[in-house]
Amino acid sequence: MEAGSLTPRGDRSVLERSPRERAADPIFRAVLLGLGLGVLAIILYFFIKLASESSDAFSKFGVLGFTFGADWDVSRLQFGAWPLLFGTIVSSAIALIVGVPIAVATALFVTELCPRRLRAPLSILVDLLAAVPSVVYGLWGFLFLVPHLRGFQQFLADTFSFLPFVGGTVAGPSYFIAGLILAIMILPIVSAITREVVSRVPVEHKEAALALGATRWEMIRMAVLPYSRAGITGASMLGLGRALGETIAVTLVIGNSPSIGKQVFDQGYTLAAVIANEFGEAANQPLHKSALFAAGLVLFLLTLAVNAAARAIVQRSERGQRAAPAEAAGAAPAAAVGA
């Protein structure tokens, strides 16, 4: 009777917790909130620190003068980041051009075409590409790809010399090799997200296309691709964000020459690679160090912009897809094109 009684014991009910016990909840909440706010503080501090460290370079050369200056010469203390920015953009663009079609093809093949038994093993194999560290890709690119692809690069340069930005004598390490390595590195992430997006296409849309007499490819083209276009775009942008910031593998295969290449088979440099290579020697030269921080800040802002765009696209496509079943329930698959 005593134990289960609801009668007041002293001045509070037995069901009521002691003040000390009640304090535990707010404390727990405050600790977790503190962790969350800590993350905000770190990122803000990170940004402020980066900006203040790079202010010397920006005030000496001007923000635009630094970012788009064409001369990066350590011995004359002349720092213009355009050759690096250019190399970053070109190598990442090559990565997208080579990597995205292959990644999307893989995702479509795995989800729509291959026998069900092969689905899981193939997905795991593609995902394994992400488990290889970037320094190992760099090692492989440097000691295998660069020497073995010299002839292939020269062949491409000669054959397609009518294109702008192609032709002439190839260097061993180049934008092209860096782009290839980056393509391999973004493949798993782009492919995994695309697989996810494609598998969310309502089965009714696909069956409707097949019932209307579409072949498998026509079904993919008319029902699957329009529905997942935004998601695939977002996946590619996330891959791009990854490629822009990749450091070690690129450092080993791009040649590290701070000049603006005339063609894709020339040697180049990237923002991330210049930091990795020159930071060690820059510690005693304040302007050089500041210029490298400025390069880091430019790189950070570039990836930030690309990632923000990617997230916006993916989120919009997710909202569109959640709304789609309601409005497109009875409609033909083509109705999803606008979604």
Add this chain to the structure above:
Amino acid sequence: MSSLPPVSARRLRTDRVMRGLLGAGTVAALIPLVLVIYYVLLKGLGALSWSFFSTDPTGNFLGDPGGIKSAILGTIEIVVLASVIAIPIGIGVALYLVEYGKQGRLAYVIRYFVDVMTGVPSIVFGLFVYVTLVVGTGYAAWKGSVALALLMLPIVARSSEVVLLLVPDSLREAALALGTPRWRVVLRIVLPTAASGLVTGALLSVARAAGETAPLLFTASLVNGTNFALGKPTNSLPLQIFSDVQQAQDRLQQRAWGAALTLVALILLLTLFARLLASRRTV
């Protein structure tokens, strides 16, 4: 019964060509995997021996280059400390987002910044740790761990959030209805229910961090000898590979392949273990 009109030859041809292309794309995606694994095995196996694992790099340009003992132990030391920092904080942030923040404005901001953190290039984290911790006091293992932790934290937080959202609300409500305080619900009901998923996310972030080179370049640095002092410069596998591959010497490049094989094997084991856990997940 009327039969369907036959599909035109052109459409059939397109279908077959496109299917072939999609299949070819899949093969193309697997070629680099096969080539990388093949070459790492081919060149790396030749470098492995007992002394390879049991001696430190000598740093001599001539003669015996030594093994990678300090690099293996250093990597383990740095990554373990990074995990100790990043995993509890990451799970804590995820708990705040799922249990308290929910769809509120603050939670939205925190989520956004965690996403921003995911996108920061790893070398830039290296720079950040250099200016905040290394300047004036020198390289140290724990500073490398902090740089890796910054990289792991958003991965852990986002993967944990996804897993915690899967814990059914009915479990929380049942516990709360029995009079359990909120913090006990979280620690005794939510976390154990989501445990295997949390471990999977954490292991994948560890695998990611173990292969990172860039954040360690200006934080933990590259040395030859083994040491367990967290306050001293410490060797690591990725940096050892990075440094060896740039030397135009066969013996050093050979060591780079051997170290690469060791690193890939370590990371694959971690990844496979994480996937195995994920596939047995109950939540």
